[in-house]
Amino acid sequence: MANYFNTLSLRDKLKQLGQCRFMDSWEFSDGVSALKGKKIVIVGCGAQGLNQGLNMRDSGLDISYTLRESAIAEKRQSYVNATENGFAVGTYEDLIPNADVVINLTPDKQHTAVVSAVMPLMKKGATLSYSHGFNIVEEGMNIREDLTVIMVAPKCPGSEVREEYKRGFGVPTLIAVHPNNDPEGKGLAQAKAYAVGTGGDRAGVLMSSFVAEVKSDLMGEQTILCGLLQTGSILCFDKMIEKGIDPGYASKLIQYGWETITEGMKYGGITNMMDRLSNPAKIKAFELSEELKDIMRPLFQKHMDDIMTGHFSKTMMEDWANDDKNLLTWRAATGETAFEKTPAGNDEISEQEFYDNGVLMVAMVRAGVELAFEAMTESGIIAESAYYESLHETPLIANTIARKKLFEMNRVISDTAEYGCYLFDHACKPLLADFMKGIDTAVIGKPFGNAKNTGVDNARLIAINKALREHPVEIVGARLRASMTAMKPIV
Ligand SMILES: NC(=O)C1=CN([C@@H]2O[C@H](COP(=O)(O)OP(=O)(O)OC[C@H]3O[C@@H](n4cnc5c(N)ncnc54)[C@H](OP(=O)(O)O)[C@@H]3O)[C@@H](O)[C@H]2O)C=CC1
């Protein structure tokens, strides 16, 4: 199998990378009808499998789960997830031959083996679905010609897919039909119905391509979404300890700080997050983030380049072939970091204090979101997609750190995201070593500035506000957030 993206002509690469249209809510007026009464079988019952299945069943669809025989025999967690929630569970032989739609929600590493096993059992004209296109785009998996191949990719962790649905809403979702596998022309209707089933249509759906999803998803998760949050957590924590801040306080400031400051960003973009700081602190955060952008830009560009050329996927697949040696070593090392091992203290930290004492964290978030967005859009990924994979998803990942630190984040995200996160983190920490030497508690751990002297230069403040507000991620973000709010009352 050859990397599918690399087999495309430049023209086709650019066409598929640039495929992205924000769909109107009227385009979902048929609801789940294209899937109503169809036998839908999900392979795997993990982070995405369980939560997508629960939503689709609540939306009136016929859902059952197929698991590998060992998972059923040993009553593993996936078996418990499915059976405790009242779903029928069976082997591939039991369920796949009657399935109209097979949804592959196993880890990316397993896709070639799983798809090779289920494909011969699938009935003629059935549909195979993914929530991430790695297998098709990076591994070049060829699917039987009579099968339709679609993708419905929620832009968030599985836990949020369920929580948002229960709130009567959904999470932004990207849908796609593989151009090589749409023999009956039904792929789009089924993908739309699936997005309605998970609640994705209520939050906004991007009509995209397998290629655009893979390249943007990999970039987001490696850099701002997971990689930089991991690097930032470790560096900020270690700096506070070096400077004598109470370890319990430092641990708490980081663990809950990302969630709090990115909540401000969720509502009003980088502009609002920065506006939560005092004027002198905002100017300092802007200066730090400019410096961070200059230092980290080549690393963000390298990740984007390695994703585009297939170098990243090639090296990760080498680790798959090596029994995940790197992944497992890096996972264990993360568990040993001082931040991970220091419990959060009992100090009360007010919402505003997370901003005031976390100026460096604000600067890191701004730098990371803008750099990721810039690297993606410079490479032909459309702004809407780049927004979801940078600014939009950062607060959702920050929530996982608030639950149980980096361990929880890396458990909830896919193994593919986890691998890329460590790769970025290992390159980024040394890159920021000199920068961190100049950092003290004025920007992490203690309030910035002197409460008695809050004066700033007007012209400088105006120029900074303009730069923040006019960044393209803010322009597209304001539009997308407005349409998400407009969609909510339709529910
Ligand atoms: N994690 C997330 O939030 C997101 C994930 N995605 C994508 O969704 C897909 C699923 O990822 P995720 O939910 O993280 O996966 P998980 O690791 O959470 O779940 C994997 C499931 O697959 C089963 N499984 C593992 N290996 C095999 C195998 N060889 N054969 C059959 N079943 C197997 C596991 O069961 P058992 O081991 O018991 O057999 C488990 O039920 C991936 O393509 C991922 O990129 C997309 C968006 C976000």
Ligand SMILES: CC[C@](O)(C(C)=O)C(=O)O
């Ligand atoms: C950010 C990581 C992710 O892409 C996701 C939750 O969207 C993943 O692969 O887990």
Ligand SMILES: [Mg+2]
């Ligand atoms: Mg993702």
Ligand SMILES: [Mg+2]
């Ligand atoms: Mg991913």
